Amino acid sequence: MSSGFDLNHPISVPDKPALEGLEQKWTARWESAGLYRFDRAKSREEVYAIDTPPPTVSGSLHVGHVFSFTHTDLVARFQRMRGKAVFYPMGWDDNGLPTERRVQNYFGVRCDPSLPYDSSFAPPEQPGKQPVPVSRPNFIELCARLTVEDEKAFERLWRHLGLSVDWSMTYATIGRRAQHLSQLSFLRLLGRGQAYQLEAPTLWDIDFRTAVAQAELEDREQPGAYHRIRFARADGGFVEIDTTRPELIPACVAIVAHPDDQRYRPLFGSEVVTPLFGARVPVKAHALADPEKGSGAAMICTFGDVTDVVWWRELGLPVRAIIQPNGTFKAVTWGAPGWEATDPSAAQAHYDQLAGLPPTKARARIVELLKQSGDLLGDPRPITHAVKFYEKGDRPLEIITSRQWFIKTMEHRERLLQRGREMKWHPAYMQTRLENWINGLAGDWCISRQRFFGVPFPVWYRVREDGTVDYDARLVATEDRLPIDPSTDVPHGFTADQRDRPNGFSADPDIMDTWATSSITPQIAGGWIEDPDLFARVFPMDLRPQAHDIIRTWLFSTMLKSELEHGTIPWKNAAISGFVLDPDRKKMSKSKGNVVTPLALLEEHGSDGVRYWAARGGPGADTAFDPGQMRVGRRLAIKLLNASKFALSKSEPTGPITAAVDRGLLTNLARLVRESTEDFENYQYTRVLERTESFFWFFCDNYLELVKARRYGDHGAELAASANSALLTALSAFLRLLAPFLPFATEEIWSWWRPGSVHKAAWPTEAEILDASCGEDDRGYLALFFAAEILGEIRKKKSESQRPLKTPVARLVIHAAESRLELLPEFEQDLRSSGLVQEINTLASDGFQVDVELAPESGPPQRPE
């Protein structure tokens, strides 16, 4: 393979090789040589394409990113050396709430989508107390300004870590291309009926004041209490129910019990009256009601939880909504249509004490009222229960009826399950996560958010003559205009002054869920639409690397979009990284104050050292943060420098590899290469590192020691030539095997004696090594390990005798099976020099034993000073 630089390559080994400074040296050279540029002349079969996860730029990179991005880079480097043109872009996720919050605080502004774009706007020097309102396009500009700085810092870190990304191919999830394709994808789905708008009860965060999707929920254990409440029956009796949300009694539209529940069967079809508000509500039967829970009867409110929504829909109940988008109780006129009460003024008097309050305060208040009225039976019984939260939110979600955009998912579930099975998962069991998620889907994907910083929907609506918006009269942007912002752009046939005017138009105020954009990262990176030639060469991609916590979001939504747009899987492989754990097995997170700055780690242990630690965490494996392993990796890199210096320092003469131990070494190395190639193809990079490392240490500790004298010429030129050639062959293979893991040390060493970059060198092959050593040599293989074993016994004796290793051995008696003793001539000379052995005797024996007789200590011991 060709490479772009350093074609002059005299062997030149530094006196004191060191790791320090290699990151700066080589990142600069790789960049100037364009080493990792994607070669778009290659056909799809010759390409290995990666759908890199775009890190969130408004946060900071942490050690978990370093961990998982290293895994991807290992695979990228391997595939590149296998001859693939590696498509390895980098995206920046600057879309969404985290950035929105950061921009608000940093510049002291607030997005007001109703404002027109002001091209001369400049943010305040210092953020003031009152945020300055700005238009959405201005807000997005500020965002781009801030994130561009973050992105530079991220890129520096990634380069320092040695990621072999093609830095000419970056994208941002709020970038023009991402906006264009997000809107285009939306419009096409809309055109095909796969996207639709609906006014329906939706999960709602009252602080962010936006709808959220099922995928963004999380359960949190919260303290709560069962309140036993009585509802009056017409016959003067009562129905008792338990509720954790008594404040929703004014929103109660029915009571429900299980159809088979004998206690309530007589009541089905009758009406009861809500306490405090005197609303008549029916008693209904539904199979979801659990006779075991509470009293067996429950009140249905619009809406307390998702079960209420099911009951409301399936039982055909009316809506009596009381919670507003900001979470407070809205004003209600009791006695008005929909709010009928037996005593409207009493109901009003009670309700007025709740209006304007948030749910928790309203709950406390209504408990007082219920106590006074006698409708609260006994004391509230405290419990702990799981409550749904928006994953970024601070207060429990409410369910609020609102107009939202959805993408159809429910009708594609079976096909998506099949697509999941078409992919290879690393590790395989992660596929179960996807299947669990798909099987548990409760509804279509809500993609609209009532936020500002994100990709807007390219849609306007007609405004009626009376000034109300006609949501059925959609004005959809044409594809050639994209990307557009409907809050400043004007639909065809209208003028700007018709915005929000009678008979004019009004913009869709919402933006897309961040996953609606992230779900097309393969299309954004691969040039879908604007570069069909590139797209054909990279899509469907080979690899999606990501963490397991976003299988239900990023992975799933990307599969959905790919299915709907292209009818294929988006990638052939999904490699799922684990988390980095504290030593106490908890997930590392900022809130625990245990986050280490990645750059400091890289500087302390060297990028190769940190990569070594990361590479030891296999696919899917949660891995402990362990600086000890980074030190081990660093030592491996240093050892590689020094062993290479030895191998290259006196590399003449070379010649045929004839000595048995030399051929044995290469025989073992050839097997290692074969197995490592298979392992790497299967994303088992951890095994490659482990085995290569292990054999490399054997190579250093035993083989190098055995052949040291010989390669210096002590046993003649021919045997020296065999040793030198074997050393160079082995070194070349070791460097290439370790190049994905230790890109800096291996590149440095490669530059001492080989042309080009090790990262563009061909991955070693079994055949190549066996060619160099004229085929496999099992006898040599056995001889090498036998020699190493005897050498170990000699060292042991010296160590136990507390004598220097250079102490001569006067006499060696080797007890072993005849079949092994017969190998001795193959390595006798090497053994004599490396162990400083004077006399060797052998004794046929069933077991293995070595008697070592050290030379007497020479001269009188020196007196300490």
Added chain:
RNA sequence: GGGCGGUUAGCUCAGUGGUAGAGCACCGGCCUUACACGCCGGCUGUCACAGGUUCGAAUCCUGUACCGCCCACCA
């Protein structure tokens, strides 16, 4: 409540039917012309627990416990 992983030396982890392993840590020793950012040696185990299959189980099966994670209609 359902599911997925895990449990092996003080620590981090390999090991998927054939005599329990590595590195780190610890202890002892060694200036050995590649490396003192080094080298050599040593110590360390009810393979979570209980049954079962097998000539033989860390490994396969059943169950249990604990840890972590994912999911769930949570009144």
